[in-house]
Amino acid sequence: MTFLEHGLYGGAIAYKFNPNLFWFGVAFGVLPDIPPLILATQTAGLRRVAKRILKGGADNFPEYVYKVYDITHSFITTAAIFIILFLITKDSTALAISYGFHIVCDIPFHNSRFSTRFLYPLTNFHIHGYSETKHKWVILAQYPVIILIYVFLLKK
Ligand SMILES: [Zn+2]
DSSP, X not given: OOHHHHHHHHHHHHHHHOGGGHHHHHHHHHGGGHHHHHHHHHHHOHHHHHHHHHHOOOOXXXXXXXXXXXXXXXXXXXXXXXXXXXXXXXXXXXHHHHHHHHHHHHGGGOOGGGSOOTTTTTOOOOOOOOOTTTOTHHHHTHXXXXXXXXXXXXXX
16 A cells, blocks of 8 residues: 555544644654655665565565564554553544554555564564555555545545
8 A cells, every 4th residue: 555545544644633624644654654754765775775666576675674673563552652642632643543543454465574563562473464566556546545534534
């Protein structure tokens, strides 16, 4: 799933709770991918990372990139973010749902070393999912769903 789909889902979730949180929801929807993307870009260069994103397969990044990916794609991290947001203001806890939904979406659609270890560091359990880079229908199938969600959200 690309940044666009993650952002649109995150924004929709936040908007449902509070329309003023829409852009924060977009940000929290893409947030799990930002730290590993920055690290991968710093170590491997933008061209190699872009190749990985567009074509898949070029995933020989340093181990710490995968560890950061595992940390940011864990429901344990999501729970920590929920608690922090709850302590700041209860109204913003919807953003943790946007964050967590990113992980839910990644579980079935990532494979190789980027399979989502959603309970890391408790376990490395993961599903060898359908790669969106090899199965483009995964990305294309998102858009009718996203359009329907926004039609219902904005109809109210
Ligand atoms: Zn992700």
